[in-house]
Amino acid sequence: xxxxxxxxxxxxxxxxxxxxxxxxxxxxxxxxxxxxxxxxxxxxxxxxxxxxxxxxxxxxxxxxxxxxxxxxxxxxxxxxxxxxxxxxxxxxxxxxxxxxxxxxxxxxxxxxxxxxxxxxxxxxxxxxxxxxxxxx
Numbered sequence: 001x002x003x004x005x006x007x008x009x010x011x012x013x014x015x016x017x018x019x020x021x022x023x024x025x026x027x028x029x030x031x032x033x034x035x036x037x038x039x040x041x042x043x044x045x046x047x048x049x050x051x052x053x054x055x056x057x058x059x060x061x062x063x064x065x066x067x068x069x070x071x072x073x074x075x076x077x078x079x080x081x082x083x084x085x086x087x088x089x090x091x092x093x094x095x096x097x098x099x100x101x102x103x104x105x106x107x108x109x110x111x112x113x114x115x116x117x118x119x120x121x122x123x124x125x126x127x128x129x130x131x132x133x134x135x136x
Contacts, residue, residue, distance in 0.1 A: 003038040008128055046126040050094045052116065059115040060084035062091060062124075066108040070096040073107070080114075087114055091124060 002022045006015055060080025065073045075088035091114065100106060111132045116122040 004042050007038040007042045043125070046112075046128070048094055048096060048124050050090050050122050050124060052122050054083060054116045054122075055118055056083070057117045058083060059113055060087070061111060061113050062087070064091065064096075064110050064112065066096065066098055066100075066110065068100045068103045068106065070098040070100070072096065078111070084114060090122075094124065 002018050002025075005018050006022075058081040061078040063074075063076040063078055065075075067073050072092045072094070075091045077085045077088070098108060098110075100108070110126050110129075112124050112126040114122065114124045
């Protein structure tokens with residue numbers, strides 16, 4: 001988990017503290033390859049594959065509102081190819097696996113990018129929360 005925290009963090013102070021905790025635990029995986037592996041694992045945790053929405057290679061950004069159980073309550077097109085505005089149905093029926101503390105009324109707003117390629121199909125990648133600065 002500390003390796004994943006390092007891969008996600010852009011705060012130098014937080015990174016120093018996390019590295020100190022790893023060192024205290026005797027972690028010997030501070031190499032560049034373990035950092036790359038952690039960054040790849042973090043990216044995979046934020047990526048979902050979905051049905052092919054378009055045979056073309058295009059992308060667009062969306063805002064999604066999730067409720068408990070990782071249910072997509074709302075999808076809003078933000079920017080990108082206008083052809084993707086109709087992708088909300090595909091996104092709202094895609095299975096996301098986001099941790100929620102309980103079955104309470106909490107909502108989670110996340111931004112992500114939907115990319116479709118004629119070769120590799122379609123993926124939706126959630127941005128890390130600290131990478132999002134505005135909704136537009």
